[in-house]
Structure formats: structure tokens, C-alpha cells
Amino acid sequence: MGDSKLDLLQGTLDLMVLQTLAAMGSLHGYGIARRIEQISGDEVLLNQGTIYASLVRLQQRGWIDAAWGTSDNNRKAKFYSITETGRKQLAQDAAYWERLAGVMGRVLAMQNEGGGQ
């Protein structure tokens, strides 16, 4: 793999943002982006700017709220937090991802057994 980074699958960024907010509470855009980068061990190719499209989409769906506030070091920033419906959605989406990941894992394992020469 080396230094080539993972392209994000469609829709995965939204889920990451939701999980981040669920775990960390209220965060600003930069904080969310940094957190995802850190957690992924810098394996995800993320232009930080793209996070804002994701944020506005989640906001329009009513899964997150936003409000202007001040950061620890006294900077004005827009803070996002997950809503109740957002939590429900996160639970559903997470379950889906886990099932999909499980299925993918099993399928790929099968290929290794059958196709091994």
C-alpha cells in the first residue's frame, strides 16, 4: 500500500462525521476533519474542504445541528453537534456497515481458499 491513500467511498464521509460527533460531542469543522485524519491514521485521502459539503448535507437532513461559538483559544468557529435523529441514523448506518464489512470479509476469505494455487 505504501503512501497511496484510500479514496473515500460515496457516503462514508457522512458516516464518519456522524460517528465523530457522537463520540466527541460538539466540534467545529476543522476539529472534525483533524479527528477523522487522526483516527484513520492518515490513511484517508481527505481534502479538509470537502467536509463542509458533508456538513451542510447532514444539517439539511436534520441529523446534526450547528451554532457559532468560540473555541478553547478564543476563536470564533461554527460548532456542530449530533441530534437525536442523527443518533438513530448513525445506529442504522453503523449496523449496515458492519454487516456489509462482515459479508465482504467472508466473501474475500472464500476467494482466498478457492483461488489459492
Added chain:
Amino acid sequence: MTGTTKSSSKTVSKTSLAASLRRAFGRLRSFFRRKPLDQELNDEMASHIDLAIEENMRRGMPEEEARRQALVRFGGVQQAREQHRETRGLPWMDILMQDVRFTCRTLRKDRGFTIVAILILGLGVGANVAVFSVVNTILLRPLPFHDAQQLVWITGNKGEGGQSSMTYSVDAYEDYKAANQTLQGVTAYFAFYGQGDYKLTGYGDPQPVNGVPVAGNFFQVLGVQPKLGRLFTPEELVKGGRPAVLLGEPYWRRQFHADPNIVGQTIQLNKTPTVVAGVIPATFDFGSVFAPGTRMDIFVPAVMNDMREWGNVFFFVGRMKPDVGIGQVQAEADMLFPRFYHSKKQPESKGDYTGTVWGLKEYVSGKLHRSLVVLWGAVGLIMLIVCVNLSNLLLARSAARGKEFAMRSVLGAGRGRLIRQLLTESLVLSAAGAVLGLGIAYAVVTWLAHQGSIALPLLSSIRVDASALGWTLVIAVAAAVFFGLAPGLKMSSGDLQESLKDSGHGASVGRKHDRMRSVLVVSEVALACILLVGAGLLLRSFLHVIDIDLGFQPQRAAAMAVSFDDGNKQENVGPVLENMLDHVKAIPGIEAAGISDMLPLDRNRGWNLWRKDRNPDQAPETGTFVQIVTPEYIKAFGMRLIKGRDFSWNDSTHAQHVVIINEYLARREWPGQDPIGRLAVTNGEISQVIGVVADVKETGLETDPGAEMYLPITQWGPAGAELLVRTNLPPDALAASVMKVLRQLNPGQPATEFRPIQHLVDHSVSPRKFFVLLVSIFAGLGLFLASLGIYGVISYSVTRQTQEIGIRMALGATRSKVQLSVIGKTLRLAAIGIAVGAVLSFVLARGIASLLYGTEPTDPVTFAGMVVLLGLVALVAGYLPARRASRIDPMIALRTN
């Protein structure tokens, strides 16, 4: 497992539906709050970068490097902004707005093109919407009654012949009402009402009023509620009951200034105190449904016992029960009608009736079906020509804009994006055209709705309504796609490099454009040719119709309803009228005067006549039209006495009954013999034939005259009196002096005006005139548009070939040679178009054969005339650019590039 999957997917879909709705709403809101949202995003991104720089500096980077790293990690600021906008708002709307703004800018720059395009479109859309409104009102929309599809019209003699053969007696009406099982209600109105039958007194001079007696349940069956007051009550419907009247709303407004207190009051009608029961709303226009082109002022109750012995007097209208079809009503009528009596006092009068059932709508407008479809087809052709013309204009423009589009394409605009831009342009144009067209249609329709004298049903209720607006939308969008798509596809598919290099003069892309434009012009000429041939055929038919021998001279003749007092004694009628006519004839300017109780093309009545020695069982079935007239009426009306003599005042009640017959009757009853002096049975009386007159067009100009007879007013009771004068002055100038004479003789004479007989003729031909006029206008429009198209193409090709022509002239080509070559090209295009159009017309003309009169659908004169006309117009359209081409100065043409 599967169960849980299902249920979970269901909850997901439910929440995601709510979420999608929220999102759609959010997007819509964002679209309108672009500025503040952009500002907020900018702030947010700025704070993002600041936070990143701060963190980087905390890690020990110098400020410069910290900023650089922060920006690198952020990615493209502009992309992030665009992505944000696309996600939060309505990107397609953004693009659309952008396109519309851009279109408006380019169109404003190219003002000449824009004005021409919008004008052409406006004319096309206007014609289409106006005709659609007419078609919609007359053919498509139900009649203005509730559940109008339940209403039926029942007529005798299959709806053919005069009014007497289509109507029924009071006894038949009552029997049908009692015996039928298929109708909720049957009602009737009196067929033989005349103009100004009633006379209103007490409001200045006596006023003539148009009224019709209707059965007591007339308005209930039609489902018309009075606007004010009530309908007739039972005591107003019996013999000797309280006289009552219902006023039509327009008359109530005109005569009584919309005074609501008139209801319940008593007015003097025909010198009888009559109570005003109520006002019938203007939404029910009797004339426009039952007698197109006439006006009805009042409704009076038809008192059955008064009319019982009057013979056939009623037209029938029925309302079917909800689950009954016309077929069932017809089947029942076939069984019932032969059992009805003309009069129950004469048992042998049973069995003469038949009943033919029509949907009322079909009866009212069925005859116009084909004319209206043709009219619709004509405006459809106009719209096609408009579209072709605009395609042509846009193509010319696109040739000039080829480079612009190539440039945009090179800069990254996709093919879809370019087509979208072009479609937006045509949509903006057609929207503007549609607005103009709606204005035109509104004006035309408003004008038409006030043409009370055109004998088309429902004309007064024509308006531009919601469905017409919908139709406009459909036409506008269809037109935009049609005329925008072809040039759009053409342009965006061009080879970029070629376009960028193409200087626009004689390159291959240009050639392709040229060919396409030629095809468009040819089709335009062909379409115009079809329109012209159709209009030509209809016009020739119209000329034939107005050139028909009417059997009388309408010019300089006028009629006026008169009342006279004979003291209810038949023997007084002669002397009273002779005196009246003597006085009228003494007025300077009056050449001849006579009186008839009915006028041809106005209203009619049918009795019977056969030769005395004919076996009554073999009596002819069709009735004979009757007019009861004074001596000299025949002369005053301009009829031709072929044989024998006119009536005289000496043909009194005591003398031998006499009759004048028309040539048709003479041929039918006494073929090959001289009918003068022979005896005939006229409505049961023995009469001697004293004269034969030429056939008169009784019911319509295009209907062949049938049997007609004239009876002397001195021997038969007239049903009204129309004073007919032949003048050598305009009738209006004489009205006052005639009225003065009449008033001297009879103070109760209502204040009527002269009706020029020409109006009766005009009224009769008005539907045909209306259609001919419209189709001719459309054909003219088509011709104009086609010539515009030819001019555009030729003129454009001359401009493009300026250099080439310059070279040819430098090499010795003369001016006339250049001119000839340009005109030759024009005529070639026109000839192809005319040939195609003529073939199509030849095929299509059969479709309008039934609308023609005395003209074959293949009429060579019309076809030749149209070919010559189109050819001439093409010549003119080509000559202007040809002249310009021949004036090209070779030196200038070669120098400029």
C-alpha cells in the same frame, strides 16, 4: 433474519423519506439565500484555516510554512465552495438562472433578430390560442348546463326540412311526457317565435321585444336557476292564468337598468299587464345554444291549451336519466312516437311522427365539427411554418456564433451544457412569443365574443380560459424544443477545430448549414402552398355561395315588424293593410311595399299542398313552406313571377281561394302541364293556382329550395306581419317617416328599426364567411412567413458569397447574369416547395370536400392560381437579394475579407 432486514429497511426508508423532504426544503431555502450562506461559509472556512495555522505553529512550524500546510490540507477553496453550493442548493436552477441571464444579454444585443422572432412566434401562438378557444368552446367544452351530457334534442323527420316538419304538437308533447321511461324530464319551446313578437309599453315609445314561449319545466330540465325571483308557477301555465314573464339578464340590464325591484312588478307586454317572475342569468344564452346569431330578451310560459290546435309548434329537449344512454332513448322513441297524435280531435292524425334523438351538444355544434377541425389544422400548419422559420433564423445565427460555441466547448463546456444553453434561448424566445400571442388571442377572442351576428353557436361564451392557457404552454414548449433542437444539435456536434478555423465563408460546415436551410425553406413553401390551396378552395366556394340565385333581390330591400288592428275579423285585414300600404307607398323614396308574415332565411313554417285530383294516400311527405302575403309583396321582395298574376285586394274572404306556387311545386304536381287555373288542396282548402314564381332559398343559401307556396293575407290569418319595402334611399333614412305613418294609423306600433334584407343573407352565410376569413388570414400569414424564409435564406447566401460574386464579376460576369443566378436559385427552391405542396394539397383537399360548394377539391383554377401566387412571391423575395448581389463592387468585395 430476512424479517429483520425487511423491517429495518422499512424504518430506514421512512426516516430517509422525512429526511429527503427536509433536505429538499432546505435546498429550496438555500437557493434563495445564496449571499448570506456564501458569506457564512467564507467565515467558516477562514476560521478553519486560522485554526489549522495555529495548530501548525504550535507544532513549531514558522508562520509562512504553517499557512502553506494549512491551505494544502484544506484543498481547493473554490472547489469546496462550489461543492458546498451544489450540495446545499439547486444546482440546476443555478445553471438555469445563469443561462437565462446570459440569453437575455445575447438577445438584447441582437435586437433585430429578437423582435422578428418574438413577433413571428406571437402571431403563431396567437392564432393557435384564439382558434383553440373557439374549438374548445364550440366542440370540446360541455354546454353551459349542469350535467350537460344528459341533455338530448328530439326532432321529427330526422332533423331535415323546415321547422314544421321537425316540431311536434301539444298533444304529442303531453303524451311523450307521460309515456317515456328513459328521461328525467322532457321540455319544449315554441319554434315559431319571431323578432320583436312582443311589445313593451309604458316605457316611452312601445319597444319591440324578442320573446319565446317555453314549457313550464323548461328551466328545470335544463338546470337553469333564476338569478332573481322565481320560475313560473302552475297558475301561470294554465289557460286564462296570470300572465307572467322571465327577463333575460342582458335585457334586464339594458331595459330596466338592472333594477332588482322590477321582480314582482307588473309590466305591459302586448298591452297585457304581466308580472315579472324573475331574471334568468346571462350564463344561459338561449340564442347561442338554440338559435345562433340571435338574441333572446324574455321568456313567457307556453300555455298548452292555447296552443293545442296550432299544429306542430314545439321543439323538444329532454334530460336523460343518469344511467340511460342515447341509444335507449332512441329505441324508446322509435316505439312511442308513431303512437302520438297531431291532434287528438282527429284520430286519423295518429302515426305521422318519428323521433330522432341527438345529444344536445352534437345537435348544436355537430355540423361545425369538420369546419373547426380544418381551422385547427390551418393554425397547426401556421405554427409549423413559424417553427420552421425560427429554426431557419436560429441556424443563420448559429452559423455566426459557431466560433463562440467552439470557444466555450474548448474551455470545458460539455455538449449537454451547450444544447441546454441553446434550448434555454429558444425557451426564453417562445415564452416571450407566448406572452405576445396570448395578448393577441385575448384581443381576437374578446372581439369574436361580441360578434352577435355571426351564426355560430356558443360564440358569446368564448374566452381564453385555463385550458387555453395550458394549450399555450404546450405549444410554446413544443415550439421551443422543435425550433431550438435542430440548430442546437447541429451546432454542438460540429468539429471544434474546423469551427475555430472556419472563417465562415464557403467552408464545409457552412455548406451543410446551407443545405439544411434550403430544406427548411422548401418545407415552408410546401406548407404555405397547402394553406393557400385550402384557402383558395374555400374562397371560391364562398364566392359561389354569395353568387347564388336567391330567387329574390336583397339589395335595397328592408323589413320592419308592424302591428295592425283588424278587430279580430279576417275580413278587416285586407282593407286595413291596403290602407297602410297605400300610405307607406306614398312616402317619397319607397318604390314598392308589401307585407308577409314570415321572411325567407328568417323563420319558416310548413303546410301541405297537392293537386286536387291526387290520391290523398299518395300525398307527398315533405311539407310546403308557406308565406301569407299581401299583393305586391312579390314585386317588393324582388321575386320573379314566371307565369300568371299576383294577388289582388279583390281576392277576398268570399272570393275563390287562390294560391301562388313556386316552380318546384309546379314541376312536382303538374309535370309538363300549365298549372295556372288548376285546383290544389292547400292545408285542407281548395285553392286555385293563379301564379308561378321562381324558387326562393328558404332555409339557407346552400340548401336547394323545396316546395313553396304563397297565400293571400286577405284569405288566411297571418302569423305576424313584416312590412317589406324596396327603396331607392338608404332604409335608415326612411325609417322615421315610415314610423310616423305607421303611428298615425296605429298608435300601438312598437318602435322597431328596418332590418335590411341583406342582413338576413349575411346572417345565413356568416359561418362560411367566418371560416373563409380566418383561413384566408392564416393563408396570408403563411405566405408572408414563407416569403420571409425565402428572403432570409437567399439574402444570407448572397452575403456569404460576396467574395465569390466579386470574383465572378471581376472575371466578366455581367450584372444581369449575377441577378439571374440568384433568382434562379430562389425559383429552384420555390419550385421544389410548390411541387411538394401541390401534391400534398391534392391529397389533403379531399378532406375538405364536404366544406366546398360548387367547387371540386381538385379545382384547377385554384391550384394554378396558388402556384402562380407563390411563384410571384418567391420571385419578389429573391429579387431583393439578387439586386443587392448585382450591385456588389468587385474591388470592394475582393479587398474585404
